Amino acid sequence: MSQLYDDAFTGRSCLLGSDAQQVADQLRNFGDTRQVLGQWSFAPAMNHLGVPPRYLDTASHQVNSLASRYELYEQVGFVSPALMFSAPGPSMSAYVVAGLGNEQQQDAFFGQFLETLCWSCFAMTEPARGSDAGAMQTTATRVDGGYLISGQKMFIGNGIVAETGVLFARTAPGQLGINAFLFSPQNPAITRQRLALTGLEGTNLAHMQFNDMFIPTADVLGLHLKPTQRFARSAMATFDALRPCVGALALGVARRALHEWQACVTPDPAQRQQLSRLKRRWHTAYHEALTLCQQADKQQAPAKSPGMVKTTSVMIAEEIVSQLIHAFPADQGPLPTGLWQAFRDVKAFEYTEGTRQIHRLGQSFSPRLASQECR
């Protein structure tokens, strides 16, 4: 099985381009997101999962199936997951706009990404209301010609640099009172603050305060749909597609940790056995998630929920990194930088696309019902 793990990657070229590691290192040193990623040869192809084919520039977007995206994300995790969190592209907003947007909204939103490198954000989480997204409190108050948005969003990826995005806010009480809006994160009625992070250095996550920001009615998504088809459907489509990919990022970080460890240590027989066990677990998780993505690409019912696949991958990745840190020989000198980075980075995946408790709860009760209420 250890052989399988090694076979999976030896001789395989890095899809991300030969400049990916250099770009990732610059990003880690807190380089300017737009300037650093603007130089990356692969940047135009990132974060296009869920984009309708008519808006894809076929020359640069060859990686369109979920399974090929999964493999790509694993490679991103190996190089640096901050590349994914900071990259341009429609990203998480793509599924929402593709699922809820009318033709004009889709043309306007996706058209921006065809013209130039463009960053987007997905503003859902609020301070103290993350897993329980249905309890969000940001309000959209009806006024002449549109809505006034008031409230706060938290941990918003690319919230500092994005030109466009999707925002969720409440037009009425209850689950069905949440709507999605197209918005410009650079609007002067938003106060944005970059959050300090431990791990994922170079990723920009923002706190956003909305001070009666006006959004015209034309930018409300899904008005042609029933309320039951708006928030839950668009949010779940996004999360179901991205959860296995978050697991892939975590496994990529774990593979990098294995790589860094083996570059420094000549294992004794006991350590060789431990490595072999860790690689076996890594490979099982990778294969399980890849199979789920292949099933989704063929429109088949998945054998396991995407949330639980993500949970399993993240837990195995955390365990691999932790065991490697503890197994690093004390007389070998300080821990290599790459292992420290993996130790810090791997913690983030528990919180992206829903925590393990929430996925377990969703699995234990009525899976579909529970996952629509929480993420």
Ligand SMILES: Cc1cc2nc3c(=O)[nH]c(=O)nc-3n(C[C@H](O)[C@H](O)[C@H](O)COP(=O)(O)OP(=O)(O)OC[C@H]3O[C@@H](n4cnc5c(N)ncnc54)[C@H](O)[C@@H]3O)c2cc1C
């Ligand atoms: C790197 C990164 C990027 C992110 N990017 C974005 C983004 O672009 N847009 C966005 O909107 N959000 C983003 N997030 C936020 C992310 O979606 C939230 O962190 C996540 O939903 C969890 O919410 P929370 O942090 O408020 O934790 P909480 O929901 O407060 O959870 C804290 C703990 O309580 C547990 N818990 C919560 N509810 C229950 C329950 N009912 N039963 C049992 N246990 C429970 C959880 O499992 C967890 O262990 C990002 C987060 C990270 C780390």
